[in-house]
Amino acid sequence: MMEAQYRAPGSVDEAVALMAGAGGKGRVLAGGTDLLVQMRAGMVAPGLIVDVKRIAEMTAISQIAGAWRVGAAVTGAEIHDHAGLKKAWPGVVEAINLIGSKQVQGRASAGGNLCNASPAADSVPALVAAGAIATVQGPNGRREVPVEQIPAGPGKTSLKPGEIVVSFTLPARPAGSGDAYLRLIPRTEMDIAVVGCGVNLTMKDGTCTAARVALGAVAPTVLLVEGAAKALVGSKLDDKAIEAAAAACRAACKPIDDKRGTIVYRTKIAGVLLKRAVAIAAERARSN
Amino acid sequence: MSEQRRYKWVGTRQNRPDGADKVTGRARFGADFNLPGELVGKVLRSPHAHAVIKSIDVSKAAALPGVKAVVTGADFPEQPDQLLPAGEMQVNLRDVTRNVMAKEKALYEGHAIAAVAATTAAVAQEALSLIKVDYEVLPHVIDVQEAMKDGAPILHPHMRTDGVKPAPEKASNIAKRLEFNKGDAAAGFGKADIVIEREFTTQPVHQGYIEPHAALASAAEDGQVQLWTTTQGHFQVRGFCCRLLNLETSQLRVTPSEIGGGFGGKTVVYLEPVAIRLSQKAGKPVKMVMSREEVFRASGPTSGGWVKVKMGAKKDGTIVAADITVALQAGAFAGSPVGPSCMCSMACYDVENIHVVGYDVVSNRPKVAAYRAPGAPISAWAVESVVDMVAQELNIDPIDLRLKNAAKQGTKTHYGPTFGVIGMVETLEAAKASPHYKSKVKPGYARGVAAGFWFNVGADSSAAAHVGEDGSVTIISGNPDIGGSRASLALMAAEELGIDYKKVRPIVADTASIGFNFVTGGSRVTFATGLAVVNATRDMIGQLKQRAAKLWEVDVDAVVWEDGEARPSSTNVGKFEPLSLAKLAASASRTGGPINGHAQLNAQGAGPGFGVHIVDLKVDPDTGICTIDRYTAVQDVGTAIHPSYVEGQLQGGAAQGIGWALNEEYIYDAKGRLLNPGFLDYRMPVASDLPMIETVLVEVPNPAHPYGVRGVGEVPIIPPMAAIGSAIARATGVRMVDLPISPPRLSAALDAATPRMAAE
Structure with a gap:
């Protein structure tokens, strides 16, 4: 029985390096509301847990030229309280806020919801409808991927080994x-x-x-x-x-x-x- | 509660004695007990629904460092084929030992096959994976009707259907056939203007207690055993464990924890004998706690069932005949609550001709355990639905129809007894007069009504009352408190003594510290143990009067007990200052020693309870989702000793019944493996699913109890299913016959009724 190692890096580069070094045994921890449950149930036994909640870029919401960028580890509760995001994308915000219970909202993130790859994930249809683009970083650098291309099947994603979803971009759009x-x-x-x-x-x-x-x-x-x-x-x-x-x-x-x-x-x-x-x-x- | 209060304490809403501990987290539940050097016990469970256990090789597990004991079925002695009462159910020891640890066969997925005790949970888990079981997988059967068919896989080759003459030669999954007759049902239907016949089914539902089963056992070298466990009956646990492990009852001391819900499901043993056996073998204390998944896979739900009802009525609404067949699934071993299901089926009504047949059927599922009014909700779902159909067909108000046929004092039941003082009519009248029933049904909503009956139970209880040196009082009973019973017992003792409720501290004692008490079940505790507490308190008051008589040097008849003190019965006795409890306690050594009262009894005359529920709901025709807008539970409660906890019982029962009606079910795959062993997909209602459940307490006192107590905890789970089904029928025109009325099922039924609505 192997004990899991825990790391909480301060940058995406560091997190990607840790994941690359874990040889496929690494798991990203955002809110942990899926990962910890799966570990307790004996469904997964990661060798390394990379906590991304201390990475500024992954936990921030910002607006650039009308587009919204939402860190993949931002919690549902923070999104709930963000008036600007709520006004621009009420459907996306409602969907993220449907993940789990009130207590779970204090931890759960859209990035985790997407990467858990459940076909029933609440945030994903809203993000796909919104035309959200995921920013993904891995050992070979960054790439931009439409959200609908990330899930590959129940519990499976198209992410390459060591890749992390860093943020989502919700595009600027016309009035009406x-x-x-x-x-x-x-x-x-x-x-x-x-x-x-x-x-x-x-x-x-x-x-x-x-x-x-x-x-x-x-x-x-x-x-x-x-x-x-x-x-x-x-x-x-x-x-x-x-x-x-x-x-x-x-x-x-x-x-x-x-x-x-x-x-x-x-x-x-x-x-x-x-x-x-x-x-x-x-x-x-x-x-x- | 408008009538003038007869009592000072009974009927008031005091804080419960266990409240502060529970809201601050101090209360110790089953998993909160620990001992130095304790080991972790874990159970290996069958992955197959039905399989012969050809061999079990535990050698690798036993050799793993950290493993201190391994047990299998061979570690538990064979037991006689003999029935014992357990709560509201009967159990067979031969079956109990096999349910605790399988012997020849695994009879359901989750059946305990072996157990280990190890130094850590991780070692115990690894040890389980090293146990090699050679199974021969057999065909299995899950459904009750399938299990009754010729050619169904047979669970117990020795089982012959009891109650059939001549005795069958062939093995069957039907353990028992029962029959009840009143009048002549066949002839009764001849007098009917309308006859309605329909078949109904229900799914097994779990009690859903928040706290999983847990036990800590410590077996010493001298043979003495101590056990801490979460249970509704520690005396029952003692009895079972002693029988299964050949211990004398004096060798086993069982201490009950606070209990995180039971609802009938904690009246049997699962982990307790295993923890003791592991502790005996390991020479160390062993603690075992089930996971939620284990609770679902291996502990008793109540039965699922199939019920056929044929009912005949005259145009004026008089029900003239009923013919009912009930088949209940018992799980892997015989002993479903089919008896009470048959008995309760028509008990609400005074009908001349009744015929009821019941079948107890085994199948490859966990053995059922008691669950609130065991069996009654299943037959009531069918009977009350048909009563509503009669009301619809004859265009009679559903409460008026029930009033016309209501059981009353002197009604002879189809199962034998004649009712004494009961409150069915009063309950129906209160329902009719309730603010809910008098309100108009909102547009888009529909209203349903249904009734329910439960016998309530008496049985054995012991209690003691001790006066402390300062005159405060301890009330000692032996029933785990699952519904506020300590508060009720203390209220009755305070009323008897005429002292402040806060001066009375009620505790639940272990098996060595108070005489025998039958389980907390059947809604018996406030009635039977309440009676024992009243008697123990009166015994103590008698002694207090004697002590006063001694101090005053008068005859004991010249002393009365009033408002918490001894007083001279009249001025003729002499002029004496009244003696308070504190004063009498202070002088106790001089007047004869400590002042304690005791009582033990077998309580007779438990008062039956009746309930009527009213629900307003709407159905979303596109999704099949029901939204409950308003819900009222009306019930004859005898006397509400603590009205808040009586209301809580009504609300809790209704909430569980609503879950039973709308969403709760066990979902099995083709191999008989449970697919939803957790609260995510075993859908009990969450708070946001329910409106505030309104309650109306009808008080028709039970003459067999000094405060008129009737049991209240069982009745409220009986009416909800039919009340909801009837409201749906009135909302949509579609009468649902299969539970749960889940959104996919209701949607399909609505689409079948109106094909144009179906998806293209």
Whole structure:
């Protein structure tokens, strides 16, 4: 039985070096709300834990030319209290704030939620709908990756050995934009999404000029549903367009029957949530 | 509570004696006990739902440095095929020993196969991985109806269905058949204007106590054993452990911890005999604590069941006949609560013709344990749903229909007894008069109503009352306090003594420090142990009067006890200053020694309880999610000794029933392995799922108790499922028959009823 080593570096370079030196046995600790639970359950036994919460770049929120940059280890509670981010990206903030309980929010981060690679991660569909770009640093330097390209399957990411997600960039966007995230859970709290749906819209003179739609928990990874976006763009978000977008969502689903929901139910709910999330995002877009 | 208060302390809302310890974290629960040199015990559990254990090789585990003892089924002696009472259930010792540690077969995933004691948890865990078990995996059966079919995998080759004549020759998973008859059901249906027949199912649900099972055992070289454990009945634990390990009861002293919930599930033994056996072999104390996963995989839920109800009624609402079949899944060993399920099924109603048949069925799941009103919620889910269908069909208010058929004093039940003073009618009338029922149902919402019945229990209790040197009082009982019973016992003692509640300290003593007490279960403690406490206090008061008589040199009949002091019964006795408890205590040595009262009894006359629940909810037709807007639990509680804890019982039972109705279920894979052994995916309600549960306490005192106590803890889990199902039926037009009414299941049922709503 091996004891895990713990390091808390002060820079991304140092963290990347530690991970590279761990020979595949390293795990990044942000909030630890997934990692520590998995360790206690005996699911993972890392040799090295690299705590990234002392790295300034990974724990800061900043605005650059209208775009927001959010450190991958910023906690849900800090994001909840950030008025500027909340105003610009209410759907993203709501999604991040749905991770776990109030107590978990004090620790959990969007970076951890993404890298845990659960198909049901709440923050991911909202980030994908937002067109968020992840900044990733590894032994070979930095690269920018659209968020939807990071999950590779349940518990798996496309990150290369030693790579760390440093931050997310939420792009600047025109007036008349709004986003929303909805999930379905059987209870009202303390649960995992049976289906999650993120919608991001831009409206001009009552017409939808840009849209992104993402679904969670209906496939091995979060899905960017381009068919749903196509159905919305150019429309006035009339019933027909929304029903076509819902149908595209249902068609995109490749869910499984499991303890959290059935194929039939998940597929149906994907359409239901799309309609409800579009309504919220559209309302926000109109008032922006 | 508008009537004039009859009592000074009974019926008041005092702080509970265990409250400060619990809110400050001082209280010691099962896992909070430690001894010098203790070892960590861990259990190896079966990965198979059904398998023959061909061999177990523990040699590598035993040789691992740090491992001090290993036990398997062979370390526990064979037991006779004999039934013992355990809480509200009956248990067979042959089965109990096999449930504690498997012998020939693993009968469910999670069944204990072996256990180790080691110096650290990590060593114990590694030792488990070194135990080699050679299994022959057998076909398994999970579902109760599947288990009853011909050709189902047989769990116990020796099992023949009891209660069938002639005795069957073939082995079966049906352990027992029961039958109850009143009048002539077949003839009764001939008088009915409408007959409704429907089949219902429920899933097994876990008690969901927050505190996992935990035990610390210390077996000394001279054969003496001490055990600290979280339990609803330390005398029961003593009894089981002594039988399973051939100890005399005087050799085993069991101390109960504070308990983090039990609800019936802590009336049996799991870890305790194993910890003792490991300690005996290791020569060191052994502590064992279950993980949540172990609690789900290996400790008892209550049964799942299948219930068929046929009910006939006249146009005026008179129910003329009921024919009910109940099949309950017992888990891996016989002994589901099918008896009480059959008995409670129609107990709310005065119906001429009733026929009930029950089946006790084994399958490859953890052995069931008691859970609040064991069995009653399962039959009530079906019967109360059908009563609501009768009300809908005849267009009669569901409370009026129940009033028309309500059981009352003199009603002969279908299972034998004739009711004495009961409060079914009063409870229905209070429900009808409640602010909730009188309010209009909000647009988009619908209202459901259902009733429930539980016998409540008496049985054996002992208690003592000691006066301290300063005149304060200790009340000693032997029932773990799972629902505020210490506060209630102290209130009754304060009332009897006429002294301040704060001067009375109630404690729960270990098995060596007070006489036998049957388990905390069946809602018996405030009634039966309360009676023992009242009697012990009265015994003490008798002595206090004698001491005063001695000091005054008068006849004891000339002394009365009033407001906490001895007084002359009249001016004729003479002029004496009253003697307080403190004064009598100070002079005790001169008047005969310490002043203590004792009582022991077998309490007769437990008063049955009835409840009526009202729920308003809405259904999201697109998602199948139910939102409960308002919920009221109305119940005949006899006398509410401590109203806050009585209300808490009603609220807690309702909350658990709502979980049972909407989301709780065990999900198994094709190999019979449980997929949701944790609170994330075993969905009990969270606080935000529920409105404040309103309560209405109806007080119809039980004449068999000096303060009119009836048990209150069981009834409130019985009505919620049918109240919710009926509200959903009234909201959507779809009568759900299978629990839980989870969003996917309700959504599918709604889509099936209105195909155009279905997803394309």
